[in-house]
Amino acid sequence: MDTMRDRFAPTMARLLDEDPRVAVVLAEIGVAAFDEVTSRHPDRVINVGIREQLLIGAGAGLALTGLRPVIHTFASFLVERPFEQVKLDLGHQDVGAVLVSAAASFDWPAGGYTHMAPGDVAVLDTLDGWTVHVPGHPDEAETLLRHAVAAGDDKVYVRLSDQSNAEPLPVDGAGFHTVREGRSGVVVAVGPTLDAVLTATEGLDVTVLYATTVRPFDSAALRAATEGAGTDVVLVEPYLAGTSTAVANDALTDVPHRVLGLGVGRRELRRYGTAEEHVAAHGLDAGSLRERISGFLAGARVAVTL
Template identity: 85%
Template sequence: MDTMRDRFTTVTSRLLDENPRVALVLAEIGRDAFTEAQSRHPDRVVNVGIREQLLVGAGAGMALTGLRPILHTFASFLVERPFEQVKLDLGHQDVGAVLVSAAASYDWPAGGFTHMAPGDVALLDTLDGWTVHVPGHPDEAEALLRHAVAAGDDKVYVRLSVQANVDARPVDGARFHTVREGRSGVVVAVGPLLDQVLAATDGLDVTVLYATTVRPFDAAGLRRATASAGPDVVLVEPYLAGTSTAAANDALADVPHRVLGLGVGRRELRKYGSIEEHVAAHGLDARSLRERIAGFLNGQSLNG
């Protein structure tokens, strides 16, 4: 199976051929994968070098001319480092772009903390009007990327990861999808953590919702699920733990409920390790998830 990033390269190259409005801005990362596309569309494929603030600024300038720019680099360099440009050049100027990241929270542990971005979605939450897609499979990444490019002039973030579920699920760029139904609580699995959640909840009487679009948050979908499964909610997110707890609480504001947010911890892990070791250290492996989910649904008070 190809990776989400492999699929991004293939699909973006096709979009450049198919749609004269699409442009691509790179900051060194990924440039070799787009050599042929750049030769075909030298006016719409631009590599600004290791200048991430310029990456966003150039994309915003393209958007002002009527283009639909796709901006790509590692998440830490796409959202965190040029955050002022994301806020001002895109947000304040009220223009849209499609930000497509790589490396997720810890996809390249050997790169160290500079190449990790568990706080990216939480940071975008401080801004207005962003759609955030978190695919869990290359097929989903393709569908959501095409959806993002076609979304008029909206501001869209597509968060890619080398972690992926075995099977693709239907995605529509809006709603949570019910994977399993139960009566003792709701577990929302985001993107590439679905397989871990399904293994963790095997045999538990819970509803499992699958979320690949987390902003806007599907409040109506969560309310429908809790109406039949009960008001206990566990959010399992592949980025900073608790990122969506406020959104879940708002969705259920008029209903007595409990929410547990699981995800990447705030403590920096200072050893490279492997992806699997980072998953386990943050309690996102199936065994740890089962213990934490079951404990919470059994009435224990647990912190994410």
């Protein structure tokens, strides 16, 4: 199966052909995939070289002229390194762009810690007005990318990963999708964590919600799910653990509840290994998730019994 990033350049080529507002800004990464479409639209495919601050600044400048810039590189170079430009050139100037990342939290461990960005969504969470899409399958990535480009002049982050669920689900760029219904708790699986969550919760009496758009957070869907499944909530996110616990707490602020945030830990893993080994080390494999989710829900039942 192709990856989400494999879909990026062909999808953007079609969007460049279809919409004269669309422009693509690159920082050397992925340039070769755009050779053909660049020959058709040389004024709307721009490579700034390995200059990530300029990458964001150039995109913001294009937005000021009325274009819809799609800005792409690895997540650590797209969100973390040029964060001041994201905050000022886009946010302070009140212009929009679509940031499309690659490599997710640790998809290329051989690149070392410089190429890992488990904190990207948390960092963007410090800014106002960002929509964040986290697809779990290449088909979903293509759909959400089209949603992002079509989203007027909004600020949108599309987080691409080599990790993928086996099958796509319908995504609309907005709400959560109910995959399984139960009565003993709610598990929210974000993007490519869904398959592991479904395996981990097999036989457990829980509701599983699938989230590919995490900002804005679908508070209404979470509240509705807890009305039938109880107010113990587990968030499984493929980035920094706890990134969405605050918004989940806000969604349930008027009812007694507990929230467990699972995701990538803060401790740096200094052995490169493989992406699968990083998943296991952070407790995001199906076996570890089952143990952690079951323990959390069992603790709630013991508390009620006592």
